[in-house]
Amino acid sequence: MNDKDEPIIKETKDGSTTLFSAQFDQHYHNPNGAVTESRYVFFETTGLTKSLATKTPLTIFETGFGTGLNFLLCIDYLQKLGSETPVTFKSIEAYPISPETARKLSFGDEPFLNRQTSLLADIFGRIKPGNNRFEITPFLQLELFYGLFDEYPGFSISAELPNNFSSYIFHDPFSPDVNPELWTPNVFEKLISVSSSEIILATYCAATSARAAMAVAGWNVARAKGALGKREMTLASKNAEKLLSFKRVNEKRLIERFKDGDFS
Numbered sequence: 001m002n003d004k005d006e007p008i009i010k011e012t013k014d015g016s017t018t019l020f021s022a023q024f025d026q027h028y029h030n031p032n033g034a035v036t037e038s039r040y041v042f043f044e045t046t047g048l049t050k051s052l053a054t055k056t057p058l059t060i061f062e063t064g065f066g067t068g069l070n071f072l073l074c075i076d077y078l079q080k081l082g083s084e085t086p087v088t089f090k091s092i093e094a095y096p097i098s099p100e101t102a103r104k105l106s107f108g109d110e111p112f113l114n115r116q117t118s119l120l121a122d123i124f125g126r127i128k129p130g131n132n133r134f135e136i137t138p139f140l141q142l143e144l145f146y147g148l149f150d151e152y153p154g155f156s157i158s159a160e161l162p163n164n165f166s167s168y169i170f171h172d173p174f175s176p177d178v179n180p181e182l183w184t185p186n187v188f189e190k191l192i193s194v195s196s197s198e199i200i201l202a203t204y205c206a207a208t209s210a211r212a213a214m215a216v217a218g219w220n221v222a223r224a225k226g227a228l229g230k231r232e233m234t235l236a237s238k239n240a241e242k243l244l245s246f247k248r249v250n251e252k253r254l255i256e257r258f259k260d261g262d263f264s
């Protein structure tokens, strides 16, 4: 990223920082609270915090590494739980921030997270285009693909590596109006191809067009209460039983509307 494109640091209402991207004309997180929203959407509503407390190995797949906040939260939960769950955290990022920006991030009243900015700066300082692997602890591995989502090689080889299937997907691009290429049926087909049968996909986004794209790709889709005053967020799974505690959308109707061109 050129200096002129480097995102600008902004404080959110829970005291944690986010970034503003001029390229996408959007904040990376909810201005009402970056840390609060990320914990709620990706770790609490999905049930991931409970899974991290078991010893079953799991893979988390993220679209958009951004500031690395979700990854740091993963380290934070593992540390607080004293968990020895083997976790592989896979993430894709086309426009990584500079180590200098990473070093300046802060996470409000979260001393553990605040101590991790040097780890973030180190990661951003070392990544090269393509796949990058970091052993963070004996139990936690980061696989960060530096490149466009469409260039990620893992979608074509996943069928040969069933043990690598993801248990949780954090679908965290910018919103569909500014980042439309990451909200298409084709994207959600690729994501389903790297998912285990028990997958939970979570996103802060509640747009009907995004839910329709998921339904067209074969996902079961549900609405959940949104974070910090947002009315709703979205969960999806291959397995409808994983969504029993949430209100399902009408996938059939959304697929019809998608085919009728309601969202083009």
Ligand SMILES: C[S@@+](CC[C@H](N)C(=O)[O-])C[C@H]1O[C@@H](n2cnc3c(N)ncnc32)[C@H](O)[C@@H]1O
Residues within 6 Å of the ligand: 027, 028, 029, 038, 062, 063, 064, 065, 066, 067, 068, 069, 070, 071, 092, 093, 094, 095, 096, 147, 148, 149, 150, 172, 173, 174, 179, 181, 182
């Ligand atoms: C909302 S931010 C992600 C926030 C992040 N998960 C965090 O915890 O800070 C969206 C990210 O998606 C990245 N992005 C947007 N389009 C992309 C694409 N086509 N391929 C890969 N990354 C993309 C952006 O550069 C940005 O870092």
